[in-house]
Amino acid sequence: xxxxxxxxxxxxxxxxxxxxxxxxxxxxxxxxxxxxxxxxxxxxxxxxxxxxxxxxxxxxxxxxxxxxxxxxxxxxxxxxxxxxxxxxxxxxxxxxxxxxxxxxxxxxxxxxxxxxxxxxxxxxxxxxxxxxxxxxxxxxxxxxxxxxxxxxxxxxxxxxxxxxxxxxxxxxxxxxxxxxxxxxxxxxxxxxxxxxxxxxxxxxxxxxxxxxxxxxxxxxxxxxxxxxxxxxxxxxxxxxxxxxxxxxxxxxxxxxxxxxxxxxxxxxxxxxxxxxxxxxxxxxxxxxxxxxxxxxxxxxxxxxxxxxxxxxxxxxxxxxxxxxxxxxxxxxxxxxxxxxxxxxxxxxxxxxxxxxxxxxxx
Numbered sequence: 001x002x003x004x005x006x007x008x009x010x011x012x013x014x015x016x017x018x019x020x021x022x023x024x025x026x027x028x029x030x031x032x033x034x035x036x037x038x039x040x041x042x043x044x045x046x047x048x049x050x051x052x053x054x055x056x057x058x059x060x061x062x063x064x065x066x067x068x069x070x071x072x073x074x075x076x077x078x079x080x081x082x083x084x085x086x087x088x089x090x091x092x093x094x095x096x097x098x099x100x101x102x103x104x105x106x107x108x109x110x111x112x113x114x115x116x117x118x119x120x121x122x123x124x125x126x127x128x129x130x131x132x133x134x135x136x137x138x139x140x141x142x143x144x145x146x147x148x149x150x151x152x153x154x155x156x157x158x159x160x161x162x163x164x165x166x167x168x169x170x171x172x173x174x175x176x177x178x179x180x181x182x183x184x185x186x187x188x189x190x191x192x193x194x195x196x197x198x199x200x201x202x203x204x205x206x207x208x209x210x211x212x213x214x215x216x217x218x219x220x221x222x223x224x225x226x227x228x229x230x231x232x233x234x235x236x237x238x239x240x241x242x243x244x245x246x247x248x249x250x251x252x253x254x255x256x257x258x259x260x261x262x263x264x265x266x267x268x269x270x271x272x273x274x275x276x277x278x279x280x281x282x283x284x285x286x287x288x289x290x291x292x293x294x295x296x297x298x299x300x301x302x303x304x305x306x307x308x309x310x311x312x313x314x315x316x317x318x319x320x321x322x323x324x325x326x327x328x329x330x331x332x333x334x335x336x337x338x339x340x341x342x343x344x345x346x347x348x349x350x351x352x353x354x355x356x357x358x359x360x361x362x
């Protein structure tokens with residue numbers, strides 16, 4: 001039997017190769033369908049449906065290449081009438097296309113819909129992972145702007161997850177007036193973080209409205225007490241540095257004592273009122289002290305002092321001692337060394353959130 005068309009022979013070989021490739025893929029999909037069909041989980045059933053759809057399509061493609069290859073081979077080796085018979089087999093995949101075409105299109109749409117759902121689910125998970133980090137950055141930013149005449153250091157470590165109630169803030173109230181704030185909302189999780197966010201930015205407003213930080217705390221207390229749950233409390237310390245008169249004025253709502261290094265002496269700045277929301281009508285006082293270059297104010301939340309080694313607390317005296325030991329250390333190094341000391345002191349991971357803020361007059 002003479003070769004009638006070399007070109008058709010090449011086409012037949014190419015179709016044969018393609019049929020082998022599609023056939024192997026079809027066999028693998030058939031195996032996947034059988035294996036997934038044994039799993040009763042909903043996700044597995046979805047995967048089985050998708051694998052079955054792909055199997056049918058690849059089987060269809062395999063048949064097309066087989067028939068096309070047979071027809072090309074018949075045409076390549078014979079010019080007799082019977083050689084047209086294999087070409088009639090093309091009707092088989094055509095019939096399959098007509099019979100299953102609607103199902104193929106429907107399955108394609110289903111795959112597109114499921115792909116969209118999966119993509120949206122991935123976006124939601126990504127947002128859920130990113131949101132706490134962005135929220136924590138608003139409450140306790142890792143970097144603060146530079147303030148002329150002051151050196152500022154800060155560290156923050158969440159004890160349980162990223163959604164915490166500790167926060168700090170340093171911002172200008174006007175020319176040569178700087179406010180430093182640190183606070184702690186009772187509890188953990190999203191609700192404590194929301195309250196901390198409200199307190200932080202409401203206080204910014206009230207500190208601009210009232211020159212005395214005690215008045216700002218009184219107004220903040222009224223507003224927060226009307227919005228928070230009965231069992232939610234806020235401790236907070238705010239200090240206003242005024243370079244015009246060379247003073248620092250502070251007020252504290254039940255917060256752990258801040259420590260002020262002044263003229264080589266370290267003194268505690270105790271609370272001047274109760275925690276916010278305990279008494280919506282509670283009053284707050286403020287105290288003013290002179291400020292000279294080299295003076296340092298150290299603020300922190302109770303997670304630092306309450307770091308535990310067995311039954312022993314890290315304590316406030318160790319915090320004060322860090323200021324006494326090296327009064328010239330930079331504000332940033334002071335904060336980081338205190339956090340490191342608390343970690344080394346603790347017999348396990350720090351359980352509570354820790355925020356530390358240091359401001360030095362230069």
